[in-house]
Amino acid sequence: MFESAELGQKLDKATFKKRELELRGALLEAQFGLAERNDFSVVVLIGGVDGAGKGETVNTLNFWMDPRQIETNAMGEPTQEERERPRMWRFWRALPPQGKIGIFFGSWYTAPIVDRVSGKTDDADLETSIDEILRFEAMLASEGTLILKYWMHLSKQQQKRRLNALEKDLETRWRVTDTDGEKFKLYDDFRAVSEIALRRTSVPHAPWIVVGGADPNYRMITTATSLLEGLRTRLDNNPPRPPSITLPKLSGPDDRRVLQTLDLSLRLPRKKYRQELQSLQGRLNLLSRDEKMKERSVVLVFEGADAAGKGGTIRRTVAALDARFYRVIPIAAPTDEERARPYLWRFWRHLPRTGHFTIFDRSWYGRVLVERVEGFAPETDWMRAYGEINDFEAEMHRHGVIIAKFWLHISQEEQFRRFKGREETDHKRYKLTEEDWRNREKWDAYEEAICNLVE
Amino acid sequence: MFESAELGQKLDKATFKKRELELRGALLEAQFGLAERNDFSVVVLIGGVDGAGKGETVNTLNFWMDPRQIETNAMGEPTQEERERPRMWRFWRALPPQGKIGIFFGSWYTAPIVDRVSGKTDDADLETSIDEILRFEAMLASEGTLILKYWMHLSKQQQKRRLNALEKDLETRWRVTDTDGEKFKLYDDFRAVSEIALRRTSVPHAPWIVVGGADPNYRMITTATSLLEGLRTRLDNNPPRPPSITLPKLSGPDDRRVLQTLDLSLRLPRKKYRQELQSLQGRLNLLSRDEKMKERSVVLVFEGADAAGKGGTIRRTVAALDARFYRVIPIAAPTDEERARPYLWRFWRHLPRTGHFTIFDRSWYGRVLVERVEGFAPETDWMRAYGEINDFEAEMHRHGVIIAKFWLHISQEEQFRRFKGREETDHKRYKLTEEDWRNREKWDAYEEAICNLVE
Numbered sequence: 001m002f003e004s005a006e007l008g009q010k011l012d013k014a015t016f017k018k019r020e021l022e023l024r025g026a027l028l029e030a031q032f033g034l035a036e037r038n039d040f041s042v043v044v045l046i047g048g049v050d051g052a053g054k055g056e057t058v059n060t061l062n063f064w065m066d067p068r069q070i071e072t073n074a075m076g077e078p079t080q081e082e083r084e085r086p087r088m089w090r091f092w093r094a095l096p097p098q099g100k101i102g103i104f105f106g107s108w109y110t111a112p113i114v115d116r117v118s119g120k121t122d123d124a125d126l127e128t129s130i131d132e133i134l135r136f137e138a139m140l141a142s143e144g145t146l147i148l149k150y151w152m153h154l155s156k157q158q159q160k161r162r163l164n165a166l167e168k169d170l171e172t173r174w175r176v177t178d179t180d181g182e183k184f185k186l187y188d189d190f191r192a193v194s195e196i197a198l199r200r201t202s203v204p205h206a207p208w209i210v211v212g213g214a215d216p217n218y219r220m221i222t223t224a225t226s227l228l229e230g231l232r233t234r235l236d237n238n239p240p241r242p243p244s245i246t247l248p249k250l251s252g253p254d255d256r257r258v259l260q261t262l263d264l265s266l267r268l269p270r271k272k273y274r275q276e277l278q279s280l281q282g283r284l285n286l287l288s289r290d291e292k293m294k295e296r297s298v299v300l301v302f303e304g305a306d307a308a309g310k311g312g313t314i315r316r317t318v319a320a321l322d323a324r325f326y327r328v329i330p331i332a333a334p335t336d337e338e339r340a341r342p343y344l345w346r347f348w349r350h351l352p353r354t355g356h357f358t359i360f361d362r363s364w365y366g367r368v369l370v371e372r373v374e375g376f377a378p379e380t381d382w383m384r385a386y387g388e389i390n391d392f393e394a395e396m397h398r399h400g401v402i403i404a405k406f407w408l409h410i411s412q413e414e415q416f417r418r419f420k421g422r423e424e425t426d427h428k429r430y431k432l433t434e435e436d437w438r439n440r441e442k443w444d445a446y447e448e449a450i451c452n453l454v455e
Numbered sequence: 456m457f458e459s460a461e462l463g464q465k466l467d468k469a470t471f472k473k474r475e476l477e478l479r480g481a482l483l484e485a486q487f488g489l490a491e492r493n494d495f496s497v498v499v500l501i502g503g504v505d506g507a508g509k510g511e512t513v514n515t516l517n518f519w520m521d522p523r524q525i526e527t528n529a530m531g532e533p534t535q536e537e538r539e540r541p542r543m544w545r546f547w548r549a550l551p552p553q554g555k556i557g558i559f560f561g562s563w564y565t566a567p568i569v570d571r572v573s574g575k576t577d578d579a580d581l582e583t584s585i586d587e588i589l590r591f592e593a594m595l596a597s598e599g600t601l602i603l604k605y606w607m608h609l610s611k612q613q614q615k616r617r618l619n620a621l622e623k624d625l626e627t628r629w630r631v632t633d634t635d636g637e638k639f640k641l642y643d644d645f646r647a648v649s650e651i652a653l654r655r656t657s658v659p660h661a662p663w664i665v666v667g668g669a670d671p672n673y674r675m676i677t678t679a680t681s682l683l684e685g686l687r688t689r690l691d692n693n694p695p696r697p698p699s700i701t702l703p704k705l706s707g708p709d710d711r712r713v714l715q716t717l718d719l720s721l722r723l724p725r726k727k728y729r730q731e732l733q734s735l736q737g738r739l740n741l742l743s744r745d746e747k748m749k750e751r752s753v754v755l756v757f758e759g760a761d762a763a764g765k766g767g768t769i770r771r772t773v774a775a776l777d778a779r780f781y782r783v784i785p786i787a788a789p790t791d792e793e794r795a796r797p798y799l800w801r802f803w804r805h806l807p808r809t810g811h812f813t814i815f816d817r818s819w820y821g822r823v824l825v826e827r828v829e830g831f832a833p834e835t836d837w838m839r840a841y842g843e844i845n846d847f848e849a850e851m852h853r854h855g856v857i858i859a860k861f862w863l864h865i866s867q868e869e870q871f872r873r874f875k876g877r878e879e880t881d882h883k884r885y886k887l888t889e890e891d892w893r894n895r896e897k898w899d900a901y902e903e904a905i906c907n908l909v910e
Contacts, residue, residue: 058778066766067773067783068816074779080535105779311521318522323513324529324560328522337790361523 011217038099048152051162052213075106086399097340141205281320304408326357460667493554503607506617507668530561541854552795596660736775759863781812
């Protein structure tokens with residue numbers, strides 16, 4: 001994969017100047033088109049070998065283009081707030097909105113590659129990471145993100161020459177960090193591991209472009225030309241939604257077993273309820289103050305039909321907790337900042353720090369419930385959501401987040417009784433809206449969607 | 456101020472139960488009104504003496520009300536990301552949007568009081584902090600925020616009894632931290648300093664309510680009743696904009712000296728320009744990599760007429776910088792998350808970490824330029840902005856942020872030439888909009904607004 005980038009390609013100064021002029025105009029034009037359309041975002045990854053000109057490339061791109069429409073993210077050591085969340089949180093946090101370009105200097109590839117080279121992980125771990133990356137980038141692409149990945153490459157000899165030259169030059173000496181020397185010693189390992197990662201993750205919707213970094217002119221023109229082509233292709237073909245694929249029918253009404261076999265007549269006598277509630281709240285309180293909570297966080301999800309008791313259950317849950325350590329997130333319509341990013345962004349942003357609870361009143365399952373039933377999301381979107389949701393929860397789980405999801409169910413008749421009751425009781429009026437009444441009409445469709453979730 | 460809260464007020468259980476029932480219904484109703492109106496936010500501060508029931512109060516409020524519409528912020532030790540920004544950043548960051556209640560457990564009062572008690576600061580510092588708080592809260596109130604501040608109080612004897620009781624009880628022992636004992640020793644100092652702070656900052660738009668904390672029933676009912684009253688008063692009186700005060704006329708057209716005395720004929724020969732640019736960029740680059748930058752951050756502001764060259768100047772500035780350490784923020788229309796919070800929130804959120812640059816292409820000065828001239832903001836709003844902007848910049852300065860603000864000016868004739876030129880040059884087309892042409896018509900009004908800024 002790297003051989004062609006080691007040929008020592010060069011570009012003479014005159015050709016460079018000519019191409020630079022053309023490229024700058026065309027790139028600005030493309031950026032303008034991107035901002036004007038404002039319906040997709042661009043993620044540019046810059047990775048590669050030390051000394052191959054990653055930093056210079058990013059700086060020059062910012063200079064040639066309109067830096068106001070570019071968000072450059074230097075992903076160095078994670079901060080404390082980042083370390084307390086699942087690994088991918090910092091990348092989700094930095095995803096650019098539609099209409100903008102997000103450059104990632106260091107990315108989700110850095111840790112998997114560096115950890116494998118240093119022996120902290122083994123081949124199986126690397127494979128797992130690569131699979132996760134593949135799914136993450138597929139999700140980004142499905143959400144309309146244009147992904148372009150650049151790998152600045154140098155052969156071992158080229159790198160040696162380059163680092164020596166940088167170190168000799170007083171002006172550039174600062175660029176050679178102590179770890180650069182170390183990494184040079186590991187060049188062969190780094191190359192081998194990177195090659196595996198790149199080969200496996202170079203896919204049509206997120207290709208790797210390996211750029212020879214020995215000659216700055218060649219490197220810069222090659223990168224900028226490719227970036228321009230990527231932008232133009234997307235802009236000119238005005239690609240619609242991802243192609244509609246034929247989807248398997250998930251289930252018919254006969255499959256609605258989970259809900260229909262629920263025994264909705266189960267009851268707890270009031271006295272017993274009070275006793276058990278108090279005892280359970282006491283246990284929850286003790287657990288929430290356990291020493292181990294300093295390294296864990298908790299995500300609770302409440303879903304269920306209207307009037308099923310989500311609000312009341314949440315109130316009785318948080319009654320056992322210290323308000324300093326939880327946040328209840330009611331999921332309503334997304335804000336415009338949320339709409340400008342991939343679907344799950346609005347949930348990622350609320351993930352708790354260690355020691356904290358986030359309680360979602362409705363959640364990412366809305367994608368495969370209300371958005372599916374009401375037709376807010378096209379079928380291709382909610383179909384892929386099942387996999388994306390699994391990935392999201394797996395990522396939380398891997399970080400040690402304790403996840404519990406509750407579906408609160410009532411019968412259609414019970415719901416009707418409660419709606420009526422609410423209308424009559426004054427201080428519960430605040431909960432009932434027209435929409436609640438309207439949603440009842442789609443009971444069957446919801447029931448099917450719910451069963452697809454659980455089964 | 457505290458005497459009346461030391462009388463040992465009590466509430467019997469029967470009265471408590473009765474009031475609880477009434478209050479819960481009424482609080483939910485008020486919360487519903489707040490969410491429905493969705494045009495102001497509520498900031499509730501909970502401070503006071505250790506052991507006086509601050510935590511319990513917040514927990515109970517969350518239980519009695521709808522916790523989904525409350526954001527409880529526990530302001531303990533600042534995180535690394537917070538420490539790298541001006542002191543008030545973490546509070547700005549946590550301000551609730553309109554329609555919601557933000558409870559601050561620990562607030563902007565904590566550090567000034569604790570630092571004074573520990574002797575880290577002197578009386579003059581405390582006074583300065585108090586002045587800042589007064590201006591900050593006045594700003595919040597002017598932005599429509601309902602501010603309610605509760606101080607949970609205990610006399611020295613009451614505190615001693617309470618901490619002893621907590622420590623004996625295995626269930627509550629965890630609540631008594633090591634520092635609680637220490638703080639008890641400093642009770643008198645803490646009380647004295649708190650009294651100064653509270654007395655000076657209890658103003659009509661942000662009153663302190665001192666609550667006796669010896670009896671939990673009394674504490675809870677008193678706090679909830681006051682919160683309800685505060686909410687109801689605002690909801691029922693539907694208070695319009697803050698009263699319109701008679702404003703001094705800032706200046707007439709004759710005062711437009713700053714701009715009119717500018718010598719717009721100054722020119723630099725191209726060769727000299729290139730030389731100096733390169734040399735200055737080199738110096739800027741060296742400075743940006745100075746060891747001291749690890750503890751400093753930089754905020755640059757570019758304002759100026761359309762086509763005055765803001766974009767080009769920014770591009771040539773960032774050309775000297777490492778893209779990993781700067782972010783250019785173009786200021787356009789606010790997002791809905793920004794509109795739901797005080798005006799300056801959208802600028803605060805972009806303040807750089809140490810070692811980083813934030814470059815604003817247009818800025819908070821829009822309030823007293825475009826919003827003033829176009830009538831987007833009422834006069835009372837843009838008039839108070841002058842003071843708020845000074846406070847904002849003073850806060851940055853105090854943290855060691857290096858601030859530089861540039862006004863790029865051209866004549867009306869030069870602007871016309873450039874607009875024409877842009878229309879003709881293909882690759883600069885992207886910059887010109889209808890609005891640019893329209894804005895020209897208000898040249899005089901803008902010139903006056905600008906001079907008010909600078910003079």
